[in-house]
Amino acid sequence: MTLSLDSIPQPPSGALTLETPALAVVDLWKAYGNNQALQGTSFVLNQGERLALLGPNGAGKTTLIRSMCGRVRPDRGQVFLLGKSIRDPDVLLQMGVIPQDLAIYADLTAKQNLECFGQLHGLRSRKLKERVAWALNWIGLEDRAHELTKGFSGGMKRRVNIACGVLHRPRILLLDEPTVGVDPQSRQRIFDMLDELNEEGTSIVLTTHHLDEAETRSDRIVIVDHGKVVAEGTIDHLIESTIGTQRQVTIQASGLLVAAPPGLEWDSEKGRFVCWVDNVADELPGILERIQKVGGVVLDLEVHQPNLHDVFLHLTGKELRE
Amino acid sequence: MIWTVMQTSWRRLKNNRSELFLTFIVPIVFFSIFAVIFGSRDSASSTPKIKIAISDTSGAALSERAVKLLEEQKSLRISENSRSHGASKEGATGASTGASTGASTGASTVSRSAAEDLVRRGMVSAAIVFEKSELADSANGLPKIEILTDSFDQVASQVLAAIVQKAVMTANGELLKEKSDKFVQANAPTPANASMVKSSLPMNLVRTADFNANAGSSGASSSSLSQPPTIDLVDVIGGKKTNPVVAMYAAGIAVMFLLFSATTASGSLLEERENSTLDRLLCSRLTMDQLLLGKWAYLTVIGSIQMALMFTWGAIVFGIDLLHHLDGFVALTLVTAGAAASFALMLAALCTSRMQLGWVSTIVILSMSALGGSMVPRYLMSETIQKAGLLTFNAWALEGYNKLFWRELPLADLKLELAVLLGCGFLFIVAARLFAVRWERS
Numbered sequence: 001m002t003l004s005l006d007s008i009p010q011p012p013s014g015a016l017t018l019e020t021p022a023l024a025v026v027d028l029w030k031a032y033g034n035n036q037a038l039q040g041t042s043f044v045l046n047q048g049e050r051l052a053l054l055g056p057n058g059a060g061k062t063t064l065i066r067s068m069c070g071r072v073r074p075d076r077g078q079v080f081l082l083g084k085s086i087r088d089p090d091v092l093l094q095m096g097v098i099p100q101d102l103a104i105y106a107d108l109t110a111k112q113n114l115e116c117f118g119q120l121h122g123l124r125s126r127k128l129k130e131r132v133a134w135a136l137n138w139i140g141l142e143d144r145a146h147e148l149t150k151g152f153s154g155g156m157k158r159r160v161n162i163a164c165g166v167l168h169r170p171r172i173l174l175l176d177e178p179t180v181g182v183d184p185q186s187r188q189r190i191f192d193m194l195d196e197l198n199e200e201g202t203s204i205v206l207t208t209h210h211l212d213e214a215e216t217r218s219d220r221i222v223i224v225d226h227g228k229v230v231a232e233g234t235i236d237h238l239i240e241s242t243i244g245t246q247r248q249v250t251i252q253a254s255g256l257l258v259a260a261p262p263g264l265e266w267d268s269e270k271g272r273f274v275c276w277v278d279n280v281a282d283e284l285p286g287i288l289e290r291i292q293k294v295g296g297v298v299l300d301l302e303v304h305q306p307n308l309h310d311v312f313l314h315l316t317g318k319e320l321r322e
Numbered sequence: 323m324i325w326t327v328m329q330t331s332w333r334r335l336k337n338n339r340s341e342l343f344l345t346f347i348v349p350i351v352f353f354s355i356f357a358v359i360f361g362s363r364d365s366a367s368s369t370p371k372i373k374i375a376i377s378d379t380s381g382a383a384l385s386e387r388a389v390k391l392l393e394e395q396k397s398l399r400i401s402e403n404s405r406s407h408g409a410s411k412e413g414a415t416g417a418s419t420g421a422s423t424g425a426s427t428g429a430s431t432v433s434r435s436a437a438e439d440l441v442r443r444g445m446v447s448a449a450i451v452f453e454k455s456e457l458a459d460s461a462n463g464l465p466k467i468e469i470l471t472d473s474f475d476q477v478a479s480q481v482l483a484a485i486v487q488k489a490v491m492t493a494n495g496e497l498l499k500e501k502s503d504k505f506v507q508a509n510a511p512t513p514a515n516a517s518m519v520k521s522s523l524p525m526n527l528v529r530t531a532d533f534n535a536n537a538g539s540s541g542a543s544s545s546s547l548s549q550p551p552t553i554d555l556v557d558v559i560g561g562k563k564t565n566p567v568v569a570m571y572a573a574g575i576a577v578m579f580l581l582f583s584a585t586t587a588s589g590s591l592l593e594e595r596e597n598s599t600l601d602r603l604l605c606s607r608l609t610m611d612q613l614l615l616g617k618w619a620y621l622t623v624i625g626s627i628q629m630a631l632m633f634t635w636g637a638i639v640f641g642i643d644l645l646h647h648l649d650g651f652v653a654l655t656l657v658t659a660g661a662a663a664s665f666a667l668m669l670a671a672l673c674t675s676r677m678q679l680g681w682v683s684t685i686v687i688l689s690m691s692a693l694g695g696s697m698v699p700r701y702l703m704s705e706t707i708q709k710a711g712l713l714t715f716n717a718w719a720l721e722g723y724n725k726l727f728w729r730e731l732p733l734a735d736l737k738l739e740l741a742v743l744l745g746c747g748f749l750f751i752v753a754a755r756l757f758a759v760r761w762e763r764s
Contacts (some may be wrong), residue, residue, distance in 0.1 A: 071605070093607065101597045102597060117606065120607060121606045122607050267480035
């Protein structure tokens with residue numbers, strides 16, 4: 001799956017149009033010694049889109065993210081932000097970067113942290129004041145604005161971490177595992193915040209190991225492995241193009257079964273009968289009937305709808321990477 | 323259970339290379355460094371020599387001979403600057419010094435005022451002055467002997483006094499022998515000419531005014547210089563000071579702690595790198611140049627405040643004369659703090675973690691402080707180590723502060739120190755920038 005420079009919609013005479021991708025990664029290659037971290041990675045983030053970037057550990061995600069924000073110079077390939085190369089000194093200011101680590105000063109207050117990163121992104125005087133006030137309200141820490149962040153909970157620190165990256169109203173937001181180590185409430189709050197930004201037009205790239213987050217919080221998914229994009233598309237597209245749309249039916253039965261009911265396979269690992277169906281409502285009564293006919297009594301039944309987890313394991317395998 | 327605790331502790335130590343290095347290697351490294359700095363006196367070539375100037379305006383044969391003997395002394399080094407400095411001084415100071423130098427004997431001697439100036443400027447540790455004695459019985463040729471000392475080097479004056487005593491005694495013996503031999507060759511040894519020999523000696527050996535004559539040895543003293551000559555020690559710098567030791571050590575302590583605090587603060591750079599804040603910073607409008615310069619400016623200001631506080635405290639409590647040297651202090655403090663900030667940033671940019679910075683800076687700063695004279699005055703070190711000390715920028719800083727507060731020299735006399743410190747600061751910050759390139763595009 002390669003993307004050529006010609007295939008990216010380019011704005012006529014440099015003007016930005018709706019078709020111009022917010023972010024275009026074109027044929028990126030990067031090696032660290034003998035380790036080929038990126039091997040021709042290409043994908044596009046459209047304006048206003050939420051894109052989940054997935055991949056097992058060591059797949060090249062970190063190098064990819066660092067290349068996208070200009071912190072790694074690729075051996076080959078280019079990254080474009082709103083139609084301009086990221087080597088353009090001003091273009092990076094269109095991007096907000098939220099690192100996985102808590103990249104804030106623990107010995108500054110929440111307000112001081114926001115002021116610091118706001119100033120570094122070019123905000124001054126009244127504008128800075130307004131944006132800091134907005135950010136404190138946005139992350140729900142107005143009442144703790146003057147406390148040192150080292151005393152904050154993990155979720156509060158994460159929220160400050162995110163706010164520091166969006167103060168300057170970036171057009172593209174790059175989030176690397178923004179919800180690591182936070183409780184469900186904080187996670188919900190963080191995604192609500194991101195949804196707000198997205199509604200205002202911010203394009204978002206999110207990397208995460210929480211596949212449910214990727215499934216529910218993104219418009220499109222890009223799966224990276226061994227430094228390459230191995231699949232990309234909407235969740236439905238990915239399921240259909242990889243493992244298919246059939247539901248898996250798992251049945252636990254008791255009784256003297258002289259043979260496996262027709263159309264069902266015995267899964268010795270699970271100790272259950274397994275079969276695949278296109279339409280649960282139409283096909284399930286027949287399956288249950290067949291079990292009864294061979295003397296079985298259905299104790300339990302489970303219908304599993306293919307999801308991103310299945311797609312991910314199907315594409316990247318089950319073996320441990322590290 | 324106890325065994326398990328011990329075993330686990332040992333395994334943890336074994337798995338932590340930095341801690342292992344700190345526990346077993348760093349002490350040996352320190353021992354070796356300090357052994358080299360303070361223990362290298364056994365080599366004859368590296369034995370510290372006392373740098374001196376000599377002024378001989380007495381016109382006496384004895385002093386002339388003594389000067390020659392002193393010039394041959396391996397433990398002394400007659401300042402190379404003596405002659406030129408003396409000559410220029412003569413021109414500058416006019417007839418009075420010109421007259422005195424006009425009577426000088428020996429190729430390497432200068433006028434008294436020039437010698438005193440050399441001591442005052444720290445170009446020599448002490449100066450030996452031979453002058454005509456004003457005492458009534460000085461007609462016999464015994465000069466007045468003074469050693470102009472700088473109590474900054476408290477060892478040199480004592481050692482020099484002993485060397486001068488020995489030289490004068492030896493010179494006297496040689497002269498006596500020469501005269502006796504000459505006389506014996508020219509005349510038969512009769513009681514009458516024996517008395518002639520006695521009266522023709524270069525100095526009257528029986529006189530007691532300029533010698534510590536021992537009354538009990540009158541029989542022997544009538545024919546030889548049996549007692550050491552009187553040598554007056556004149557402290558030309560420290561004598562006026564109320565608390566000379568404080569002025570001497572304030573700079574040493576201040577510079578060492580300036581380095582420690584600057585290095586600790588520069589660790590923020592590594593912290594920012596470790597927690598990805600650096601990535602975020604460099605994704606903003608900030609460039610690496612601006613980041614380093616910002617940190618350098620901050621460390622310089624903090625270091626300057628630190629030095630100012632320390633010397634203000636020294637002025638209030640210990641009587642350091644800060645007010646009368648304010649211009650020199652401000653200039654020297656700014657360049658010293660700037661150089662320390664650059665040095666700290668260079669170390670931080672060189673290291674890969676805060677822990678590494680911790681032990682590297684401890685070793686480097688303590689070694690530099692030992693070499694540079696923050697712990698022990700450099701004059702106590704061997705010549706080789708003294709020269710090596712000049713490679714540390716804190717030796718220059720200390721010399722600058724000593725010139726300012728100890729020798730009370732004006733700002734104009736600190737040009738060399740200021741230039742060296744400025745140069746060091748520039749080189750260190752350039753090195754820091756080069757090391758930091760790897761963080762820009764990792």
